[in-house]
Amino acid sequence: MSDTDISPQYTLPQTMRAIVLPEPNEKICLADVEYAVPECADNELLIKVEYVGLNPVDGLFAKSGFCKWQYPHILGLDAVGVVVKAGKGVFPGVGTRVMWHASIGDQGALSEYTKVANYAVSVVPAELAGDMAATLPCAGMAALISLDKINITEGDTVLIDGGAGAVGQFAIQFAKQRGADVFTTAAKRNHKLVKQLGADVVFAYQDKDLCEKIRRELGPQGFDAVIDTVGGASTIRNIELMRFCGRIACLNPLPHFEQELMYRRAPNIGVVSLGGAWLANSLCAQQRLSFMGNLLIEGALSGDIKTPEITAVDFNAQAVSAALHKQLDGGFTGKQVVKIST
Incomplete structure (x- = not known):
């Protein structure tokens, strides 16, 4: 048989x-x-x-x-x-x-x-x-793992960098379900989309005054957490926008970090790797x-x-x-x- x-x-x-x-x-x-x-x-x-x-x-x-x-x-x-x-x-x-x-x-x-x-x-x-x-699998699972890495809880402020991408779209929705205040970056043509998904505040990612506008909207305290779907120089910028000992989930290889930035921000960095399983x-x-x-x-x-x-x-x-x-x-x-x- x-x-x-x-x-x-x-x-x-x-x-x-x-x-x-x-x-x-x-x-x-x-x-x-x-x-x-x-x-x-x-x-x-x-x-x-x-x-x-x-x-x-x-x-x-x-x-x-x-x-x-x-x-x-x-x-x-x-x-x-x-x-x-x-x-x-x-x-x-x-x-x-x-x-x-x-x-x-x-x-x-x-x-x-x-x-x-x-x-x-x-x-x-x-x-x-x-x-x-x-x-669903890659983008949805990456979003879920990212949110677990940064331990989002109700009332947290979270920046989802690249909100119109597939990972960003899922992350916005799951972050709102967990009670976070969601900020995101997207091209202007996609602002309506990410707002419909639940983003509270949207910034144009190519705006040369992006950091200044984020600080004006958020205040001096910085984000509690960041989901960084972009990588490279954006990762460094995002850590600058975090509060002291904030949490960041990175979906791309990490750039070189200056020692002074690491001491000044003391970020909790989580790397997201589905392939690692x-x-x-x-x-x-x-x-x-x-x-x-x-x-x-x-x-x-x-x-x-x-x-x-x-x-x-x-x-x-x-x-x-x-x-x-x-x-x-x-x-x-x-x-x-x-x-x-x-």
Whole structure:
């Protein structure tokens, strides 16, 4: 008797279509290839992929590469699909639609089939559209981890730098739910959007008098906390805008800090790394991805959380390359989602 369940709805092929990065390159030149359908270990699910959500990190690493990758490498970290093969008794079972944030060190999800550990996925109910679910993992989970890092409580003042980006949009909503007074930066064309999401005060991020205007609005005390989605010089500026011993969650590599600034502000710096759950081989952290996914799905279903506007992307190398360039060019406020199959 077989110790594996296979969906009767599918005849599993030997090969599949995939989009790969032949090697890191500035132009993000990708290739359409045929790969063998992956083999799964005991606790892994074979998924027929339906949608893949694109993120800025996909574009950044397509250009620079990642230390754990072997090439050609399949891109794509956020995905939704249906379980078509699973070990006997493994949950979730065959036929279940699931959502997950994939391991950054392994092959990604831009393929017709992929595998993922069963304990890292979240079940997607039929009431939630698959493409909408694909917008949730990376941005939503990063927002939740950021808020935990800065320990937001009712009445705190928090600056969310880059509020119109996908992480910023989720962070604004979750911060308001926790009772914070939310300040954010965004391009002027996006001020209405972030206000609708709950931001109390919005500043134009390109304003040369930004710091002066923030201090005028906030007063001399500084922010209790900051979610820094931008990085670089913005991180240094944001620490200057914090109160003494304030908290900051950083989603990008840290810049060089002058010693005087560190002594004067004594910031509590938290680094946000979804990929760390996999790279540290932490089963607890990987399971937490599933728990956060459940929370995001619940919020999207109830309407408590508004998801970013979706732009559909075709499943071919040229279209995905153009989409990744669009992610990195700046000014993009929604989520690009590749439709693999339905």
